[in-house]
Structure formats: C-alpha cells, structure tokens
Amino acid sequence: MGINQKMYELGNKRSIIREIFEYSKKRGAEIGAENVYDFSLGNPSVPAPKEVNETIVKLLAEKNSVLLHGYTSAQGDAGVRKTIADKINRDFNVGISPDLIYMTCGAAASLSISLKALIAEEGEEVIVFAPFFTEYRVFIENAGGKVVVSTPMEKTFQVDVADFASKITPNTKAVIMNSPNNPSGVVYSEETVKAVCDILKAKSKEFGHPVYLIADEPYRELVYAGVSVPYLMNYYDNTLVCYSYSKSLSLPGERIGYIAICPKMQDALPVYLAVCGAGRSLGYVCAPSLMQQVISLCLDAQVNVAAYKENRDLLYDNLSAYGYECVKPDGAFYLFVKSPVKGDAFAFYEKAKAHEILVVPCDDFGVTGYVRIAYCTAKEKVLGALPAFKNLAKELGL
Amino acid sequence: MGINQKMYELGNKRSIIREIFEYSKKRGAEIGAENVYDFSLGNPSVPAPKEVNETIVKLLAEKNSVLLHGYTSAQGDAGVRKTIADKINRDFNVGISPDLIYMTCGAAASLSISLKALIAEEGEEVIVFAPFFTEYRVFIENAGGKVVVSTPMEKTFQVDVADFASKITPNTKAVIMNSPNNPSGVVYSEETVKAVCDILKAKSKEFGHPVYLIADEPYRELVYAGVSVPYLMNYYDNTLVCYSYSKSLSLPGERIGYIAICPKMQDALPVYLAVCGAGRSLGYVCAPSLMQQVISLCLDAQVNVAAYKENRDLLYDNLSAYGYECVKPDGAFYLFVKSPVKGDAFAFYEKAKAHEILVVPCDDFGVTGYVRIAYCTAKEKVLGALPAFKNLAKELGL
Numbered sequence: 001m002g003i004n005q006k007m008y009e010l011g012n013k014r015s016i017i018r019e020i021f022e023y024s025k026k027r028g029a030e031i032g033a034e035n036v037y038d039f040s041l042g043n044p045s046v047p048a049p050k051e052v053n054e055t056i057v058k059l060l061a062e063k064n065s066v067l068l069h070g071y072t073s074a075q076g077d078a079g080v081r082k083t084i085a086d087k088i089n090r091d092f093n094v095g096i097s098p099d100l101i102y103m104t105c106g107a108a109a110s111l112s113i114s115l116k117a118l119i120a121e122e123g124e125e126v127i128v129f130a131p132f133f134t135e136y137r138v139f140i141e142n143a144g145g146k147v148v149v150s151t152p153m154e155k156t157f158q159v160d161v162a163d164f165a166s167k168i169t170p171n172t173k174a175v176i177m178n179s180p181n182n183p184s185g186v187v188y189s190e191e192t193v194k195a196v197c198d199i200l201k202a203k204s205k206e207f208g209h210p211v212y213l214i215a216d217e218p219y220r221e222l223v224y225a226g227v228s229v230p231y232l233m234n235y236y237d238n239t240l241v242c243y244s245y246s247k248s249l250s251l252p253g254e255r256i257g258y259i260a261i262c263p264k265m266q267d268a269l270p271v272y273l274a275v276c277g278a279g280r281s282l283g284y285v286c287a288p289s290l291m292q293q294v295i296s297l298c299l300d301a302q303v304n305v306a307a308y309k310e311n312r313d314l315l316y317d318n319l320s321a322y323g324y325e326c327v328k329p330d331g332a333f334y335l336f337v338k339s340p341v342k343g344d345a346f347a348f349y350e351k352a353k354a355h356e357i358l359v360v361p362c363d364d365f366g367v368t369g370y371v372r373i374a375y376c377t378a379k380e381k382v383l384g385a386l387p388a389f390k391n392l393a394k395e396l397g398l
Numbered sequence: 399m400g401i402n403q404k405m406y407e408l409g410n411k412r413s414i415i416r417e418i419f420e421y422s423k424k425r426g427a428e429i430g431a432e433n434v435y436d437f438s439l440g441n442p443s444v445p446a447p448k449e450v451n452e453t454i455v456k457l458l459a460e461k462n463s464v465l466l467h468g469y470t471s472a473q474g475d476a477g478v479r480k481t482i483a484d485k486i487n488r489d490f491n492v493g494i495s496p497d498l499i500y501m502t503c504g505a506a507a508s509l510s511i512s513l514k515a516l517i518a519e520e521g522e523e524v525i526v527f528a529p530f531f532t533e534y535r536v537f538i539e540n541a542g543g544k545v546v547v548s549t550p551m552e553k554t555f556q557v558d559v560a561d562f563a564s565k566i567t568p569n570t571k572a573v574i575m576n577s578p579n580n581p582s583g584v585v586y587s588e589e590t591v592k593a594v595c596d597i598l599k600a601k602s603k604e605f606g607h608p609v610y611l612i613a614d615e616p617y618r619e620l621v622y623a624g625v626s627v628p629y630l631m632n633y634y635d636n637t638l639v640c641y642s643y644s645k646s647l648s649l650p651g652e653r654i655g656y657i658a659i660c661p662k663m664q665d666a667l668p669v670y671l672a673v674c675g676a677g678r679s680l681g682y683v684c685a686p687s688l689m690q691q692v693i694s695l696c697l698d699a700q701v702n703v704a705a706y707k708e709n710r711d712l713l714y715d716n717l718s719a720y721g722y723e724c725v726k727p728d729g730a731f732y733l734f735v736k737s738p739v740k741g742d743a744f745a746f747y748e749k750a751k752a753h754e755i756l757v758v759p760c761d762d763f764g765v766t767g768y769v770r771i772a773y774c775t776a777k778e779k780v781l782g783a784l785p786a787f788k789n790l791a792k793e794l795g796l
Contacts, residue, residue, distance in 0.1 A: 001518065001519075001522070001568070001571065002518055002607070003515060003516050003518060003665070003668060003672045004514065004516060004517060004672055004675075004676070005518060006675070006679075007514060007672040007673075007675035007676040007679060008515075008668055008671050008672040008675055009675065010674075010675030010678050011515075011670075011672055011674030011675030011678065012671045012674075012675070043464075043469055047463035047464055048463050048467055052463075052467075053458045053463065056454065057455055060451045060455060064445075065445035065446050065450075065451065066442065066443060066444075066445050066648065068651075069446055069450075069648060069649045069650070069652055070441055070442070071441055071650045072651055105653070105681075105682070106683060108681040108682070108683045109681045109682070112680060112681025113681065116402065116405060117401060117402055117405050117406075117409075118401050118402060119402060120399065120400055120401060120402045121399075124399070138678060138679055139679075139681060141679075142680065170399070171399075207399070209399045209400070250463070250464065250467060251467045252467070252683075253466075253467050253468045253470055253684060253687025253688070254467055254686050254687060254688060255653075255683065255685075255686050267401070270401060270406055271401055272409075273406050273410045274402055274405040274406040275409065276408075276409030276410075277402075277405035277406055277407065277408030277410070278405040278408075280533075280536060281404075281408055281536055281539075281540040282510060282680050282681065283507045283510025283511065283537060283540075283680065284503070284506070284507070285503075285504060285506045285653065286651060287653075288503075288651065288689070289651025289652060290651070290652060291686070
C-alpha cells in the first residue's frame with residue numbers, strides 16, 4: 001500500500017518550462033542575468049494598475065477587518081458578484097444574474113472546478129484545440145475525463161473545422177476554447193467561433209444532450225490593433241466562461257477569477273450548483289476575500305497593454321525579417337515560431353540556447369515543431385535579444 | 399449523459415449551518431439582529447492583529463508590484479517557507495527543512511491535497527475521531543477514500559483508544575486528528591496522543607506500510623489557561639501537519655496555510671512530491687502571493703485570545719450552573735452541550751430557537767445528541783444570551 005503514484009509523478013516530473021527556468025537562473029549567475037534572453041515564462045511583466053494597490057490601502061483603512069478578511073459565502077461575496085455581472089452585461093449584453101457567477105482562486109481553479117462539475121463518468125471526452133495549455137491535460141484527467149486533441153489549420157492556427165467535427169462523438173462532454181491562445185497568441189475569429197458553435201448545436205441536438213463549451217479567457221484584454229475577442233455566450237448557450245484577473249490586472253499570484261454560467265444554458269441552475277459542489281469537493285472554501293473586493297472596485301482598470309504590443313511588434317517584425325516563420329499574434333503575450341531546424345522544436349531550442357536565448361519547445365502543447373516566445377518582459381530584453389536572433393538566423397542559413 | 403450528480407448534490411444540499419445562517423438573517427430582519435443570539439458560525443470575531451494590515455501597507459509601498467503579486471513557485475515562496483520552517487523548529491524542535499513545507503490556500507486545501515497525495519486506491523480508509531468537522535467526509539471521498547469513524551470516550555471526548563485500535567486495518571491509509579477540536583473544543587491530552595501514536599507505530603510495523611497521521615490544527619493557538627497542544631511530529635514520524643492562519647491571525651477569507659511533512663517520515667520526499675502533484679492536479683497554482691509574504695512577517699503576531707476565553711468562561715460556567723451538561727473546552731471557540739431534550743440534538747435546537755438562541759445540532763459530526771455553541775462572537779451577545787439560556791433551562795426543568 002503506497003502513496004498515490006500518479007500524484008507523485010505529477011509532482012516529480014518537472015515541466016520543460018520549469019527546467020528552463022532553473023537553467024536560466026544558473027546561467028544568469030554565470031554570465032549576468034542581463035545577458036540571458038529568457039522568454040520562457042508567462043508571468044506578466046507590467047505592474048498591476050495603480051488603482052489596485054490604492055484600493056487595497058483604502059479598503060484596509062475603511063473596512064472592518066473581520067468582514068474584510070473573513071469568509072465570504074462559498075460562491076463569493078454577493079456584492080462582488082453583482083458588480084461582475086453588471087460589467088459582463090455592460091460589455092456583452094448577455095443578461096447574466098449574479099447568481100450564475102462563482103468566484104474562484106484563478107483560471108486553473110475555474111477550469112478544474114468546471115470540469116469536475118460536468119464530467120460524470122470516467123472516460124468522458126473533452127476536446128481541446130491544439131496548441132493548448134499543457135495543464136488542461138492534468139485538470140481533465142483529475143476530473144476523470146479523457147483528452148481529445150483537435151489539430152489546427154496550418155499557418156493561421158485557427159480551428160480546423162472539419163477535424164473538430166470528426167473528433168466530436170456522443171461521448172464528448174465538453175470543448176475548451178482558449179482565445180487569445182496560449183501558446184500561439186492567436187485570437188479565434190468570429191468565423192471560427194460561429195463554425196465551432198454551429199457544430200456544437202447540431203451535435204448536441206443529434207446526441208440529445210448538451211456538449212458544453214468552456215471559454216478559457218484570461219488573456220481577453222490583451223489584444224492588439226483593434227482585434228476583438230468574440231464572447232462565446234453570445235454564440236452558444238451551453239457556455240461556461242472561466243475568467244481570471246491574472247493577466248488583465250497583473251495579479252497572477254493572488255489567485256482571483258470566476259466562472260460565469262450562460263443564463264440561456266438549458267440546465268444553468270443545476271450546472272451552477274454542480275460548480276458549487278465541485279469547488280467544495282476540491283477544497284476551495286472561498287476565493288481570497290480581500291482580492292474579491294479589490295477586483296470588484298478595479299473592474300475597469302487596465303494594465304499597460306501597449307508595452308506588450310511594442311514587444312510583439314519588435315519581435316514579430318524583426319524575426320519575420322530575419323527569415324523565421326512566425327504566427328502573427330493578435331493577443332496574449334506569446335509568439336509562436338516554427339523551428340527552422342528540420343521542424344524539430346527541441347533542436348531549435350538547443351541552437352537558440354547557444355545564443356543565450358531561452359524559448360519553450362511546444363511539442364507538449366499538441367503541435368510539433370514550434371517554440372513559444374513569451375514576450376511579457378522588459379523591452380530592453382527584447383532589444384538585446386534581436387542581434388542574437390539575427391546571428392542565429394544567419395547560422396541557420398535563413 | 400448528464401452532469402456530475404454527486405457534485406450537484408454537494409452543491410445543492412445546504413448544510414444545517416447554512417440553513418441556520420439564512421434563518422438568522424431572516425429572523426434578525428424581523429426582530430432586530432441584536433435580539434438573535436446566533437452561535438452557529440465558526441467565523442473569528444476578533445480582528446486580525448494590527449501587524450497584518452500594517453504589513454500589507456508596508457509591502458505595497460516597498461515591494462515591486464510584479465514580484466509581490468506575481469506567481470510564486472507552486473510549493474510557495476522559498477523565503478516564506480524558510481521563515482515558517484524556522485518558526486516550527488524554534489517552537490517544536492523538529493529540524494524541518496523549508497523543502498518539506500508546501501504553502502496552501504488554507505486548511506481545507508491542506509487536507510484535500512494531503513488526502514489526494516496519500517490515497518492510492520479507491521476505498522482506502524481514513525479514520526476520523528468523532529466528533530469531527532463534517533467537511534472531512536467531502537475531502538476524503540473526493541480523494542477516493544472511505545470514512546471510518548472512531549467513537550470517543552464519554553464525557554471527556556478524548557479518543558477511545560480501544561475503539562481506535564479496533565477500527566484500524568491493513569486498509570487504513572491515514573488518520574486525521576483535529577486538536578483543539580471542532581466541534582467539541584477538546585484538546586487531546588499528551589496521554590491520548592501517545593496512546594494513538596503507539597498504536598500507529600505497532601500497526602504500521604504489523605502491516606509493513608506506514609499509516610499516516612494528519613494533524614489538522616488551525617486552532618493550535620486558541621487554547622486557554624496554560625493548556626498546551628502536543629505537536630504530533632514529536633510523537634510519530636509519519637505525520638503531516640495541516641495548518642492555516644484562518645484562526646491564529648483571523649484571516650479565514652484570505653485562504654492561507656501550509657502542509658508540513660515530518661522530516662523523519664520514512665518516505666518524506668516522495669510524499670512531498672505527491673503533495674506537489676496533488677496541489678497541481680486540484681488546480682492550486684500557488685497560495686495567494688501577497689498573503690504568503692504577510693504571514694511570514696507576522697508569524698509571532700497574536701489575535702486577542704483573551705476575548706475568546708472570556709466568552710468561554712461566561713458560557714461554560716453559567717450554562718453548567720443552569721444545569722446544562724457541557725464538555726469543558728480547553729481550546730478553539732466551541733462549547734459542546736448535551737441535549738437535555740431526550741438526548742435529541744435537533745429537538746434541543748428547536749427549543750433553543752424559540753428563545754432566539756441559534757446553536758448547531760451535531761449529529762452530522764459523528765456524535766448524536768449534542769449541539770455546538772460557537773462563541774466567536776461579541777461578549778455582549780454572550781451576556782445577552784445568558785438570561786435566555788436560563789429561561790430555557792427552567793422550561794426544560796433542569
């Protein structure tokens with residue numbers, strides 16, 4: 001009778017990102033951190049808007065400590081949920097009630113709880129669109145589900161609608177759509193969204209039960225040049241939105257987000273109650289109470305998205321000019337680059353490393369032969385890295 | 399193909415505490431909140447020590463926002479873990495390393511993660527000592543385990559060692575010990591702890607595998623009149639301590655605590671890695687980052703325990719004098735009272751309610767015929783309730 005071997009392996013197996021992180025620290029100590037061009041981590045590099053810290057100080061000064069730091073109800077403070085519902089209705093006009101909002105400890109919690117609420121039987125399938133955030137696999141499997149990968153269109157990395165249609169079966173419980181996408185930076189177009197939702201509607205009807213759509217959108221606000229991200233509830237009723245303030249307010253460590261259930265979902269209330277049950281079952285008592293108040297008072301605050309856009313333009317324009325094949329990112333803070341070394345992501349990673357550039361090979365994200373460049377970093381780092389990328393391009397004969 | 403029915407039921411089934419909470423609000427609106435003697439909720443009533451808010455303001459002023467609100471490593475900030483390890487070693491001399499501390503989103507997360515890390519096969523058993531916090535059942539079952547209840551000694555509510563010995567089998571994976579206890583307020587004596595640990599040692603040897611001891615101790619600091627709570631790592635090597643700052647710093651809504659693995663545990667490192675894996679699997683990315691820093695700078699701060707003691711003395715002394723049979727609480731903020739109405743907890747609850755006194759019938763806590771009085775409330779509320787308790791005693795012929 002041993003411990004849980006699967007959990008041991010999950011804890012013991014370092015992700016490639018973690019490996020690179022450790023290497024980066026070591027290498028920085030050897031040659032100076034300023035000489036390592038580390039683009040491996042998706043940790044926001046712009047500070048929280050000043051309203052965040054100002055609001056914290058104000059709340060501490062004005063609010064009763066027992067209330068401010070006390071338990072909220074499990075689904076979140078009622079007033080906070082009301083401000084969030086109001087904002088969703090203002091922005092997307094979906095008529096959601098605060099009683100269909102469930103506050104969470106961030107996007108990972110939102111996804112874990114939603115999947116646990118929906119998946120009823122071992123082996124029910126959840127479709128993810130490649131490339132996809134690797135932790136989806138962990139959350140889906142924890143809920144007893146099976147990951148089914150839908151491969152994307154070449155070059156654009158939009159959904160391959162025919163492939164998606166072929167992957168959906170009577171055993172499909174849910175589909176996760178992440179836009180803007182980690183790791184590609186792609187924003188799924190309205191055309192893509194409509195095509196996906198048409199298939200979901202037809203298949204739900206055919207199977208006689210809903211196939212749920214989970215919108216994972218922590219990067220919603222990080223979009224460039226007027227691109228807008230379709231709000232999935234407006235295209236498909238059986239939608240759950242998993243949101244987090246990690247990127248929109250640069251608060252990734254504070255673990256604050258929510259799940260919103262589409263009011264037109266055919267079984268909205270039972271799904272909401274199952275979400276409450278799943279949160280309880282996974283040990284989430286309530287989302288952090290001070291941060292609930294803080295975000296509700298900072299819903300319209302914005303981080304400096306222009307800083308990310310500047311990095312995107314510098315990297316996309318220059319790397320393309322050097323001969324790299326890049327997917328143009330309309331959002332998030334990732335650039336997805338095809339390996340020029342025989343299409344081998346790991347080989348490209350190694351070559352780049354020799355030039356002190358650290359990128360993430362993405363085979364685990366469901367697409368082979370690409371690396372991710374996380375440009376949530378200081379502009380100086382990007383500027384410093386450009387000559388190294390240029391030299392590497394020359395060396396690779398691009 | 400429906401949603402997860404078990405999660406739906408967990409979300410839909412209101413706990414009795416929740417029912418009472420709703421009734422209390424309604425009744426307060428009718429007759430004035432000051433006239434309802436609500437002792438149902440275990441929500442700390444004394445504010446966080448002033449150091450907490452001062453530390454938050456100082457951190458916001460001095461620390462870089464990206465670092466302060468950013469992701470920490472999954473197991474928690476290394477510096478924070480060091481200060482906690484140092485404090486544990488100072489207080490209990492166990493020689494723990496920071497690398498055996500895992501920061502969590504509070505005690506419920508600590509327990510959920512520990513159970514998930516340990517339980518390998520569906521149906522492995524976890525022994526809980528009655529009376530026990532009802533959510534243990536939810537956490538154990540989520541991890542695939544089966545709850546086995548050990549009944550306590552009468553009157554003292556210490557562990558019935560013979561009963562415990564009879565409940566432990568080769569299928570026992572872990573034992574949870576909660577001291578000071580919710581809902582009885584009892585602190586398990588050193589004699590009890592030694593007896594339990596002797597059995598655990600003998601049985602682990604007999605079975606050829608460790609039976610783990612999980613110490614759930616969010617109430618450790620809330621003890622009265624010089625009583626001390628034995629630190630279980632000093633009595634048994636295969637111990638995991640689940641701690642939370644919810645009560646010791648009055649921060650229940652902030653969700654901050656830790657798991658500490660005994661350095662003498664025979665497989666300490668694999669268990670720690672399984673804890674890391676389980677945290678990842680349940681969707682916990684890291685414990686809230688600002689609060690990690692805050693508690694590490696407030697480890698020696700104390701809430702006003704004297705206020706709880708005053709309430710305890712008022713209630714225990716007077717209710718005993720009125721003729722109620724009370725278990726003397728040495729810790730936490732609960733008084734456990736035997737129902738004088740044919741030993742029927744719910745009947746007593748109803749009779750008390752007619753006097754505007756709200757207590758929690760505890761049959762779900764694994765002991766029938768008792769109610770819990772949560773005295774984490776203003777002294778005025780206790781003083782106001784005493785005449786009502788006296789009238790009720792007269793009515794019941796005590």
